[in-house]
Amino acid sequence: MHPEKIGPYRIIKPIGAGAMGEVFLGEDETLGRQAAIKTLPEEFGNDPVRRQRFMQEAQSASAINHPNACTIYGVGETEEGDAFIAMEYVEGNTLKSLVGNGPLALELTTEFSTQIADALDEAHKVGVVHRDIKSANVIINQRGQAKVLDFGLAKKLDEEEDIDATKMVQTQDGQIIGTPGYMSPEQATGKDVDGRSDIxxxxxxxxxxxxxxxxxxxxxxxxxxxxxxxxAPAAMARFNYELPQELERITMKCLQKDPARRYQSASELVVDLRNFSSMLRGESNESHPAELTQTSMQMVTQPEQSGGTALPSPEEIQQCDILISCSELDNQSFQPGSEGWISRFHRNLKVRVEQLTGDRLKVGFCEMPAGESQLDDTVLNALPEANTMVTVVSPPFAKSKACVDGTEKYWSSMLEESNAGTGMKSIYKVIKTPVDDDQIDADLDAIFGQLLGYDFYDRDPETSRVREFDEAHGEEAAQRYYERIYDLAYEISEHVKQTRKTPYMESGSFSKIRKNIYLAEATADLKEDRERLRREFLELGHIVYPDRSLPTEHAELETAVTDYMGKCDLIIQPVGARYGFVPEGGEESVLMIQNRIARSVAATKSKPRYIWMARDLMVEDDRQKQFVDMLREEPATCDGVELVKDSIENLKELLEQRWKAELDDLQKAVATPVIESSVVIDVPRVYLVYEKRDEEAVEAIEDYLYDQGVEVMVPEFEGAEHDINAIHIQNLTDCDAVLVYYGQSGKAWVDIKVRELTKALGYREGRPIECAAIFIGPPEDRRKERFKSLSVDVLRSEDEELQTELLSQFCVDVKNLKAPGG
Known part of the structure; x- marks a missing residue:
């Protein structure tokens, strides 16, 4: 039998019972409203300490006034002296019963989470910590509103043996108040809790x-x-394939083990949830107050440039030891006042590189505008002045014309310096988020194919969902993030140290041999050796294939391997103790397929092959034993193949010796004049240097020089990058004079070409270029008007039409170089 009356409330019926006592539906006869009446169990009411705590908690919770918190009407005692609490009666279903039917729609999850977080924020402001937030304590009313129940009543007042996920527990060492499956780590271990435990x-x-x-x-x-x-909990994407990455990030930040790494207040969580809700609805963040998003804050505090982002000045870029090139979209943050991904990456990388080098370094980052926005020429031309570039690859990066142009500009400059024997620059590829092959510019893809990537993400093995390494995604993701930072910082620091040891590199038209190398895919036991070899080849300027993962289907794999090997000058095959996997639809391992194709390509195209295996190689797999035995016989049966059974260091030394011998032969060939006929007319030769976009403009200059009896050599713009640079070097080697055309080019490009004239001494065996000039043509601009040079003559055409007659004295000087005694 239930009581007829509790305090001023007439009891209608019992509606529940639990560890905290019975709950009745009652009616206030004076106000005419219904209420839920919760009584304290009799055995607890006899304990004055517990009774007093119950009353205090209820009184504190009554200060909470929020539409998503169940309102407390009052506390009191019955005529028998039993304590009770009267609260708002909410009709509806518990959130637990809704979830029992499976995952909720993303919109509902976001809406309910926002409402609950907002109610928690109000409670925390008045000093109330719920301590028992769980789906059974949230009711969704008939209007679809979430109502949080039992504020201030979650403290368990006795020791329970039941460990069901809907019960509350207590330990002897420290009182645990809450429900096991929902408790925070600090709550589960009996430590003091605050609002972050509710989060x-x-x-x-x-x-x-x-x-x-x-x-x-x-x-x-x-x-x-x-x-x-x-x-760490299982990845949510395994159970919900439609889960957006941002909602996963928000949830995982709430679930951080360390309270200091969670949201520090429920209000911060509300901001992120509301921003995410706007994203779901396709709204802009501009609908929120400026203080809510980092993007908005930056718009207020930074001068806005074309394209919507504040770029560093050309002077700042030129001073950088390390320049991070990224899309502005990758540095946005959903949490107010916090760092964007790029800002945090920049800070961590700077600290690590400085620790490894022992020096202060200038590390900057350039947030490139999104989409088709172009960089100003002064900024674009300043990029190659940075000693090192780190590109942060992502879908926004791939779609940014400024990012693509900047990377290609830096790469082109790096190749020019490398071919000139003065290459001290380096470029690194950080992959924040993978980009589909069909979404990346072909030229950019070719560049990135030559770079070792530092992946700042992984894929869930079951769902293949991409997970960026980020502190907000859990402790394991944070650990992987800092491991990648260290790997990248170590490589950069080693490059910095090397450039300090070698201020000047060898010069000469063939100061280095650059090869296209097929470095065969290897089994897992040789993965680290292969990667180290690949990285060293790339650092030396070689092109290494495969430049991406091989297909797993047999026919596609054969086609890809054949294509790669056809591009290469030599083939290197590392062989280990394992047989490796067999591609789909095939019968041989990937090792055997590569070897069969290598044997065929080498025979038909006379390409050298190097098969490398360790001296102490021990093979247990019978299939691999047969394969290794076959390889050991190949030098006797196939031309152009060498079996190297030695350390990998000795393999590299062998290759260096071969390439040095080839270099010596090439240098001798360049030094030896070739007489093509019995009569040689020794005419003066001018190398006319210009950019492709000025090709039509310089035709008048080319015609004038020919009319004056001067042979004209011009740059090559079609073909592979290394072929174009080789022709450029050969022209600098063979010419008698150089004329640089300053038309649509930027001043930085002209400066580079002037510096190359000094470097050309190495190609020309110490012979200087005695006659050199810069011809300034249209269009006019302030930099051209102020252009001066102490090392070359400057010829300035004042009109829109080229004044080729300005070249008359230049032609006389060039021809005098060939005159007897000239």
């Missing part, structure tokens, strides 16, 4: 709404607590 519990509820299950479930109370404190 963790809400994170559990969000996980539950997204996936339909709890993140931490054990076979016992101890097992559950162990998982909460030690283990």
């Amino acid at each position: 963790f519990s809400l994170g559990v509820m969000m996980y539950e709404m997204i996936t339909g299950q709890l993140p931490f479930v054990g076979n016992s109370l101890g097992d559950t607590i162990q998982k909460i404190c030690r283990e």
Whole structure:
């Protein structure tokens, strides 16, 4: 039998019972409203300490006034002296019952989470920590509103043996108040809690709404607590393939083990949830107050450039030891006042490189405008002045014309310097988010194919979903992030140290041999050796194939390998103890397929092959034993193949010796004049240097020089990059004079060409270029008007039409170089 009356409330019926006592539906006869009446169990009411705590908690919670918090009407005692609390009666279903039918729609998950977080924020402001946030304590009313129940009543007042996920527990060492599956680590271990503990519990509820299950479930109370404190939850994408990455980030930030790494207030969580909700609806963040987003804050505090981003000045770029090139979209943040991904990456990389080199370095980053916005020429031409470039690759990067142009500009400059024997620059590829092959510019793809990538993401093995390495995605993701930072910083620091040791590199028209190398894919036991070899080849300027993962289907793999080997000058095949995997539809391992194709290509196209295996190679797999035995016989049966059974260091030394011998032969060939006929007319030769966009403009100059009896050599613009540079070097070697045309080019490009005239001494065996000039043509601009040079003559055409007659004295000087005694 239930009581007829509790305080001023007439009891209608019992509606529930639990560890905290019975709950009745009552009616205030004076006000005519219904209320839920919760009574304290009799055995607890006899304990004055527990009774007093119950009353204090209820009184504190009554200060919460929020539409998503169940309102407390009052507390009191019955005529028998039993304590009770009267609260708003909410009709509806518990969130737990809704989740029992499976994951909720993303819109509902976001809306309910926002409402609950907002209610928690109000409670925390008045000093109330709920301590038992769970789906069973949230009711969705008939209007679709979430109502949080039991504020201030979650503290368990006795010791329970039941460890079901809907019960509350207590330990002897420290009182645990809450429900096991929803508790924060600090709550589960009996430590003091604050509002951040409720945020963790809400994170559990969000996980539950997204996936339909709890993140931490054990076979016992101890097992559950162990998982909460030690283990990361299973990836949510495994249970919900439609989960947006941003909602996953928000949830995982709530579930951080360390309270300091969670949201520090429920209001911060509300901001991120509302921003995410706007994204779901396709709205702009501009609908929120300026203080809510970092993007808005930057717009207020930074001068806005064309394209919407504040770029560093050309002078700042030129002073950089390391320049990070990225899309402005990759540095946005959904949390107010926090760093964007690029800003944090920049800070961490700078610290690590300086620690490894022991020096202060100028590290900057250039947020390139999105889409088709172009860089100003002064900025574009300043990029190659940075000693090192780090590109942060992502879909926004691939779609940014400024990012693409900047990378290609830096790469072109780096190749020019490398071919000139003065290459001290380096470029690194950081992959923040992978980009589909069909979404990346072909020229950019060719460049990136030659660079070793530093992946700042991985894929879930079951769903293949991309997960960026980020502190907000859990402890494991944070650890992987800092490991990648260190790897990148180490490579950059080694390059910095090397450039300091070698201020000047060898000069000469063939100061280096550059090869297209097919470095065969190897099994897992040789993965590190192969990667190290590949990285060293790339650093030396060689092109290494395959430049991406080989296909897993047999026919596609054969086609790709044949194509790659056809591009290469030589083939290197590392062989280990394992047989490796067999592609789909095939019968041989990838190692055997590569070897068969290599044998065929080498025979038909006379390409050298090097088969490398360790001296102490021990093979247990019978299939691999047969393969290795066959390889050992190949030098006797196939031309052009060498078997190198030695350390990988000795393999590199062997290749260096071969390439040095080839270099010596090439240098001798260049030094030896070739007489093509019995009569040689020794005419003066001018190398006319210009950019492709000025090709039509210089035709008048080319015609004038020919009319004056001067042979004209011109640059090559078609073909592979290394072929174009080789022709450029050969022209500098063979010419008698150089004329640089300054038309649509930037001043930085002209400066580079003038510096190359000094470097050309190395190509010309010490012979200087005695006659050199710059011809300034239209269009006019201020930099051209102020252009001066102490090392070459400057010829300035004042009209829109080229004044070729300005070249008359230049032609006389050139011809005098060939005159007897000239």
